[in-house]
Amino acid sequence: MKKETFFNLVQDLQSDCKIILEKKANDYATETDVLSAFKLIASITKDSPNKIFLIECAQKMVRLGELTSGTKQVKNESIEDSFKDFINYLTLWYAYRQEDKC
Numbered sequence: 001m002k003k004e005t006f007f008n009l010v011q012d013l014q015s016d017c018k019i020i021l022e023k024k025a026n027d028y029a030t031e032t033d034v035l036s037a038f039k040l041i042a043s044i045t046k047d048s049p050n051k052i053f054l055i056e057c058a059q060k061m062v063r064l065g066e067l068t069s070g071t072k073q074v075k076n077e078s079i080e081d082s083f084k085d086f087i088n089y090l091t092l093w094y095a096y097r098q099e100d101k102c
Contacts, residue, residue: 053093060086
């Protein structure tokens, strides 16, 4: 893949991921904390938010493995959607880790 093609793809992917993050924040987060759902799950399960993020990322990795191996039919979520969700979970986890530094 040519550099220009690659970086255009990255730009489009990041744009799509940002739009999804904004929509999901409206659905799942509080007005004051975009990470609130993950923190609440951690509180309910008595686990750390890091463990919750790890579980969410692992779940997406398993899903991607199934979808890209061809052993499972895609019904409600495309492979591209799963990649974007995985990127977004990693982004949210990264933001959580940065929150302590702020």
